[in-house]
């Protein structure tokens with residue numbers, strides 16, 4: 001296998017020191033936990049292997065079609081079928097929000113129902129590579145359920161730290177996948193801190209996304225797919241919601257790789273969306289300063305991250321792509337869930353629907369132009385958190401099992 005030969009080094013996003021492989025630490029030894037590493041590839045060598053012909057030839061219909069561009073030693077044919085999710089051109093939604101051309105990248109179609117599978121599938125392979133039999137993470141839900149599912153599939157144990165208010169659907173997934181679940185009394189910050197201490201103590205493989213540079217390398221495959229599925233004609237905008245900042249960092253990295261390989265000529269603008277009740281990135285971008293801890297006051301649990309762990313990569317994704325940041329209210333998120341569902345048949349969890357709410361806000365503010373092409377990333381399946389939308393919507397109507405009563409109701413409704 002030639003794969004690791006393409007990793008040139010791991011570069012610290014703070015002090016910019018480059019560490020040649022093999023690297024057996026998660027973060028920069030000089031900068032500590034803040035020193036998130038970025039994996040840099042030998043694009044000169046890769047260019048002769050991965051070109052447009054490579055994609056035309058490749059028959060694998062999962063994210064492993066990209067494995068030469070990834071940081072794993074080998075793909076595993078026993079993995080869950082992560083990636084190669086649908087990219088739907090919208091049938092009605094573009095007209096109703098007033099944009100020329102709109103697509104939905106439906107990450108809810110992944111095996112455990114979210115984009116997090118792209119990182120977790122890599123995490124379990126890295127754990128196996130490094131001889132670990134237990135993987136661990138703290139998560140608002142999806143990172144955990146996807147880690148548990150992907151670990152179960154390959155016969156690894158998982159230990160998961162979740163904040164107290166994780167939605168039931170995500171907890172049920174964890175338990176069904178056989179994870180050891182620790183529900184931490186407190187918020188995500190508390191779960192993160194405890195997981196870190198436990199991982200240090202037991203030596204489990206750490207899937208905490210920001211700390212582990214390989215997670216972004218999994219998530220970046222979503223950008224490759226968007227480019228490929230659009231025939232390498234890139235959209236003007238890609239819209240994604242932001243919690244820790246790893247997803248948006250992965251998105252940027254994927255488009256960056258394609259450009260560095262000469263497969264595409266530019267990087268789409270990236271719109272980062274946060275909740276009004278938890279918007280540390282918007283604050284930092286507005287004040288042009290470092291991130292400050294924020295409240296975690298939103299129904300969009302997957303992006304309720306008061307202390308984002310991947311600030312540099314996420315801020316750079318928006319800055320270098322010449323993108324923008326917007327915030328959206330919980331009300332707008334709930335409305336967006338029903339719009340995505342009723343106009344396109346795509347069911348999104350709150351954090352995922354935030355992308356539509358964000359695109360609408362950006363259109364209104366003149367950030368996105370109505371002549372633009374945009375891709376919304378539906379980061380997670382609505383079945384993971386049915387409670388908030390059920391509370392929001394009226395219905396169902398309750399009727400006696402009687403045709404006259406039904407006719408009366410329907411004719412009255414339609415009148």
Ligand SMILES: *Cc1c(COP(=O)(O)O)cnc(C)c1O
Nearest residue numbers: 142243244245246247302379380
């Ligand atoms: C994790 C997640 C996000 C945000 O990803 P970060 O890497 O935390 O920024 C958005 N939507 C959903 C559904 C998620 O699970």
Ligand SMILES: [Zn+2]
Nearest residue numbers: 012015028031
């Ligand atoms: Zn450093």
